[in-house]
Amino acid sequence: MEQAKKEIILSGIRSTGNLHLGNYYGALRKFVEIQDKHDCNFFIADLHALTTATDPEALHNSVKCVLAEYLAAGIDPEKATIFIQSDIPEVSEMYLLLNMHVGIGELMRTASFKDKARKALGIKAPGEGEEDSDEAFEHQIIGAETNKRVNAGLLTYPTLMAVDILIQKATKVPVGKDQLQHLELTRRFARRFNSFYGVDLFPEPSDFDLTGGKPVKVPGLDGSGKMGKSEGNCIYLVDDPKVLRKKVMRATTDEGPKEPNSPMSEPVANLFTLLELTSTPDVVTHFRDAYADCSIRYGDLKKQLAEDILAVTTPIRERVNDILSNEDYMRKVVREGAERARARASETLKEVRHIMGIRSI
Numbered sequence: 001m002e003q004a005k006k007e008i009i010l011s012g013i014r015s016t017g018n019l020h021l022g023n024y025y026g027a028l029r030k031f032v033e034i035q036d037k038h039d040c041n042f043f044i045a046d047l048h049a050l051t052t053a054t055d056p057e058a059l060h061n062s063v064k065c066v067l068a069e070y071l072a073a074g075i076d077p078e079k080a081t082i083f084i085q086s087d088i089p090e091v092s093e094m095y096l097l098l099n100m101h102v103g104i105g106e107l108m109r110t111a112s113f114k115d116k117a118r119k120a121l122g123i124k125a126p127g128e129g130e131e132d133s134d135e136a137f138e139h140q141i142i143g144a145e146t147n148k149r150v151n152a153g154l155l156t157y158p159t160l161m162a163v164d165i166l167i168q169k170a171t172k173v174p175v176g177k178d179q180l181q182h183l184e185l186t187r188r189f190a191r192r193f194n195s196f197y198g199v200d201l202f203p204e205p206s207d208f209d210l211t212g213g214k215p216v217k218v219p220g221l222d223g224s225g226k227m228g229k230s231e232g233n234c235i236y237l238v239d240d241p242k243v244l245r246k247k248v249m250r251a252t253t254d255e256g257p258k259e260p261n262s263p264m265s266e267p268v269a270n271l272f273t274l275l276e277l278t279s280t281p282d283v284v285t286h287f288r289d290a291y292a293d294c295s296i297r298y299g300d301l302k303k304q305l306a307e308d309i310l311a312v313t314t315p316i317r318e319r320v321n322d323i324l325s326n327e328d329y330m331r332k333v334v335r336e337g338a339e340r341a342r343a344r345a346s347e348t349l350k351e352v353r354h355i356m357g358i359r360s361i
């Protein structure tokens with residue numbers, strides 16, 4: 001069985017909207033590269049999306065979009081297992097079981113929880129250098145009015161993510177930097193479970209660095225930081241050309257270089273980073289030279305950048321639309337994916353139940 005020897009790779013994307021250029025360069029494109037060599041499992045984390053989603057229709061719609069975007073980007077259901085998290089009911093049951101071995105303290109100290117809990121309560125994060133006191137934070141959560149509650153699903157987000165990984169016995173998990181803490185918790189939970197019951201059930205998953213040591217940071221259009229849904233600075237794979245051009249033309253820049261070979265401000269450097277990702281080397285050189293000798297016109301740079309981004313996104317957008325209009329195909333993909341993912345998940349769940357003493361009489 002060739003398949004069994006392969007490394008099991010698993011990664012998920014939350015269905016909270018459309019995928020953007022950051023998802024494409026940071027994840028999707030890499031997923032496509034590795035799907036030939038490994039046992040790849042890519043899923044749509046709709047239960048995780050539920051921790052922050054409020055509109056059921058939007059959530060459901062987003063599941064379809066992310067699926068279409070996965071496929072349009074080149075993830076091949078013949079090579080990789082593609083599934084929807086909630087199509088694997090074993091995940092929900094194991095989530096309940098694993099929670100018995102997870103401490104609320106360790107969950108409350110997770111950076112992403114603090115972040116999202118503060119957002120839910122509308123409280124500011126402590127500034128740079130200010131103390132982030134656990135006591136004050138806990139106090140705010142416990143004392144929160146119920147109309148501004150922090151839902152318990154947000155707290156147990158890492159348990160659910162650990163279950164996604166452990167139930168498939170995945171060993172390599174490609175994630176972004178912001179998810180490394182969750183992966184660390186997953187390892188801790190795996191070790192804890194194994195040692196508590198004296199078993200060797202879960203392998204400890206490690207981060208799968210797809211960047212070859214050179215992480216791609218895809219910047220946003222607002223001058224600073226990386227592209228992100230919540231930052232509102234995204235270029236979506238499905239943006240239509242008019243929208244996309246407008247976004248790029250409005251990207252933040254500066255007043256332009258005043259002397260030859262000036263250092264670049266962050267907003268301008270970000271545009272160059274995007275150009276490097278999407279353009280040819282000679283185009284990049286042309287604009288770098290123009291920057292260096294102060295002849296650059298940002299309008300020209302942006303026009304070029306918009307067209308080069310469109311050259312990447314247009315075929316994807318067209319495929320997304322084709323796929324979205326073919327519900328039968330999408331249904332078939334996720335049904336077959338779920339079948340494969342469930343086979344492994346139900347094996348693991350059976351073992352977990354047995355180990356924990358949950359057996360019928």
Ligand code: TRP
Binds near residue numbers: 010011012014045
């Ligand atoms: N939490 C991840 C994110 O927001 C998504 C995710 C859920 C995931 N379960 C996972 C990623 C399991 C890798 C493995 O990006």
